[in-house]
Amino acid sequence: MVTVLAFDVNETLLDLSPLDAIVGGAETRRRWFSQMLQIAFVGGLTGSYVDFPTAQRAALEMLRLDCADEVAAGMRRLPLHPDVAPALARLRGFTLVALTNSPLSVVTEQLEFNGVASRFDAILSADTVRALKPRAEAYQHVGATLGVPLSEVRLVAAHGWDIAGALAAGCHGAFVRRSGQALIPVGAQPDIVVDDLVELADAL
Structure with a gap:
């Protein structure tokens, strides 16, 4: 039971839609979140742990988005x-x-x-x-x-x-x-x- x-x-x-205004739209936000998950999952699969904040910043860097601090603050609200x-x-x-x-x-x-x-x-x-x-x-x-x-x-x-x-x-x-x-x-x-x-x- x-x-x-x-x-x-x-x-x-x-x-997560309030992040759209920070990253430049819903499609970019979805791409960022998907890329973040991929980074975190690869870390797990390869035995090299990557925490979520690190994966979030790395995904933004891969998408050439310079808004890591704003996204981190937005995630908390x-x-x-x-x-x-x-x-x-x-x-x-x-x-x-x-x-x-x-x-x-x-x-x-x-x-x-x-x-x-x-x-x-x-x-x-x-x-x-x-x-x-x-x-x-x-x-x-x-x-x-x-x-x-x-x-x-x-x-x-x-x-x-x-x-x-x-x-x-x-x-x-x-x-x-x-x-x-x-x-x-x-x-x-x-x-x-x-x-x-x-x-x-x-x-x-």
């Missing part, structure tokens, strides 16, 4: 998607966890800025174990922190790669179809797919 809902933060809970707060209020019967690749100080500030940090029973960063999602160690960090098996954990995320990692680690998954996001159509699939978190609350 699932007792824990672990929420991805960037794009799943937080709307991103707004919630409008469905997040009402959904969290309805999901209090579960143990709620935030699980991100961002450093713990960043995600804590993000959630406090939006007034929802207290809604979570734990705020966790994969950076703590130096193994970013979708590495299994990131999801195992949830189980180890809470003292529960991963079979009791459901990852809620808007990224197909995150869902794939969670399922491979032994978690359940719930995919949120945020704009521009899709599941990876090969491999294990989550048993819940929703358009937003209110629909997730209805499903649970």
